[in-house]
Amino acid sequence: MHALLTTWTGEIAHEWVDYNGHMRDAYYLLLFSFASDGLMDLIGLDAAGREASGHTFYSLETHLNYLREVKEGAGVEVRTQILGLDTKRVDVYHGMYLQGTDTLLAANEQMLINIDTAGPHSTPFSAAVRDKLAALAAAHLGLPRPAYAGRAIAMPLPKHG
Amino acid sequence: MHALLTTWTGEIAHEWVDYNGHMRDAYYLLLFSFASDGLMDLIGLDAAGREASGHTFYSLETHLNYLREVKEGAGVEVRTQILGLDTKRVDVYHGMYLQGTDTLLAANEQMLINIDTAGPHSTPFSAAVRDKLAALAAAHLGLPRPAYAGRAIAMPLPKHG
Numbered sequence: 001m002h003a004l005l006t007t008w009t010g011e012i013a014h015e016w017v018d019y020n021g022h023m024r025d026a027y028y029l030l031l032f033s034f035a036s037d038g039l040m041d042l043i044g045l046d047a048a049g050r051e052a053s054g055h056t057f058y059s060l061e062t063h064l065n066y067l068r069e070v071k072e073g074a075g076v077e078v079r080t081q082i083l084g085l086d087t088k089r090v091d092v093y094h095g096m097y098l099q100g101t102d103t104l105l106a107a108n109e110q111m112l113i114n115i116d117t118a119g120p121h122s123t124p125f126s127a128a129v130r131d132k133l134a135a136l137a138a139a140h141l142g143l144p145r146p147a148y149a150g151r152a153i154a155m156p157l158p159k160h161g
Numbered sequence: 162m163h164a165l166l167t168t169w170t171g172e173i174a175h176e177w178v179d180y181n182g183h184m185r186d187a188y189y190l191l192l193f194s195f196a197s198d199g200l201m202d203l204i205g206l207d208a209a210g211r212e213a214s215g216h217t218f219y220s221l222e223t224h225l226n227y228l229r230e231v232k233e234g235a236g237v238e239v240r241t242q243i244l245g246l247d248t249k250r251v252d253v254y255h256g257m258y259l260q261g262t263d264t265l266l267a268a269n270e271q272m273l274i275n276i277d278t279a280g281p282h283s284t285p286f287s288a289a290v291r292d293k294l295a296a297l298a299a300a301h302l303g304l305p306r307p308a309y310a311g312r313a314i315a316m317p318l319p320k321h322g
Contacts, residue, residue: 019208019211019217020217020219020276020278024191024194025190025194025220025223025271026187026188026190026191026193026194027187027191029186029187029190029223029225030185030187030188030191032187033185033186033187047180050180056180056181058181058227058230059186059227060226060227061224061225061226061227061312061314062186062190062224062225062227062314063222063223063224063225063313063314064190064222064223064224064225065221065222066219066220066221066222066223069219069281083316084316085316086316086317089316089317091314091315091316109314110186110314111314111316115181117181120181120230149314150313150314150315151222151313152224152311152312152313153222153223153224153252153270153271153272153310153311154252154311155244155245155246155247155250155252155272156247156250
C-alpha cells in the first residue's frame with residue numbers, strides 16, 4: 001500500500017501536439033484530468049458509482065509545472081499521491097513520467113471537492129469513498145513530500161553580474 | 162493603455178464539456194492557452210513573427226482557480242494583465258469573464274519563457290517583443306494586483322464547532 005498509484009498510462013495523441021511540435025500546455029492538464037478520473041475509478045466514483053451516489057468531484061484549483069517537452073507518440077504514465085484530505089476535499093499530486101522510468105515530465109497538484117450533483121453543491125464524501133481515500137492518504141503519509149507541491153508562481157529575482 | 166487586454170472571446174464548445182455537463186477542468190486551460198496565443202499575436206509573436214524570429218514561448222508553470230461552472234454555448238472573454246517581466250520571462254494573469262460582464266469564472270496565472278526554437282533553449286526576448294511587453298507591463302503597473310495571483314494550493318484547516 002505504500003506505493004504511488006498508477007492512474008493513467010498511454011501515448012501522447014496527435015491532437016495534443018501544437019505548433020511547437022510538442023504537447024500543448026493545456027493537454028498536459030487533460031492527461032492529468034484523466035488521471036484524476038483514474039483515481040475516481042479506484043475509489044468507487046467511476047461512472048456507475050457517480051450514478052448510484054449522485055456524487056462527483058469538481059476541481060477547485062490546480063497548479064502545473066512543465067519540466068520537459070513531450071512529443072507525439074511518447075509513452076507516459078501518471079503516478080499519484082494523496083497529500084491531504086478533509087471531510088469533502090482531497091489534495092491530489094500527479095507526476096507524469098516517461099513510461100517505465102523515473103524521468104519526471106510534469107507535475108500537477110489538484111484540490112478536488114466532493115459535489116452532490118442534485119445541487120450542485122459541495123457535500124461530505126460518502127462513507128465508502130471517505131474510507132478508501134483515508135486508507136490511501138494513510139499509506140501515502142510515509143512517502144516524501146513531492147518537490148513541486150504547494151508551489152506559487154513568482155518572478156525570479158534578476159541575476160547579478 | 163491602462164486597460165486590461167482582451168486576448169480571447171468566444172463560446173464554450175461542445176467538445177469542452179464533460180460528464181458533469183460543464184466545461185472540463187483541462188479545457189479552461191485550453192481557453193487560457195488560446196488567450197496566451199492572443200497575447201503573443203499582440204506583441205509580434207503570431208505565426209509569421211515566430212517564423213521570422215525563430216522565437217516562441219513555452220509554459221514553465223501555471224496556476225488555475227475554478228470559480229464558477231461554465232456550460233456549453235456560454236459566451237466568455239479573457240482579460241489579461243502583465244504582472245511581471247524580466248529579460249526572458251513574463252508573468253501573465255488571465256481572467257475569464259462572462260462576456261460583457263464582471264462575473265469572473267476562472268483565473269489563471271502563467272509563467273512563460275522565451276525560447277529559441279533552433280535549440281530549443283531559453284533566450285532573451287527580441288528587442289521588438291521586449292519593448293512591446295515592457296510598454297504593457299508599465300501600463301499595467303497601475304492596476305490592482307489580482308486576487309488569485311501568486312496562490313499556492315493548501316488544505317484549509319478544519320472548522321471548529
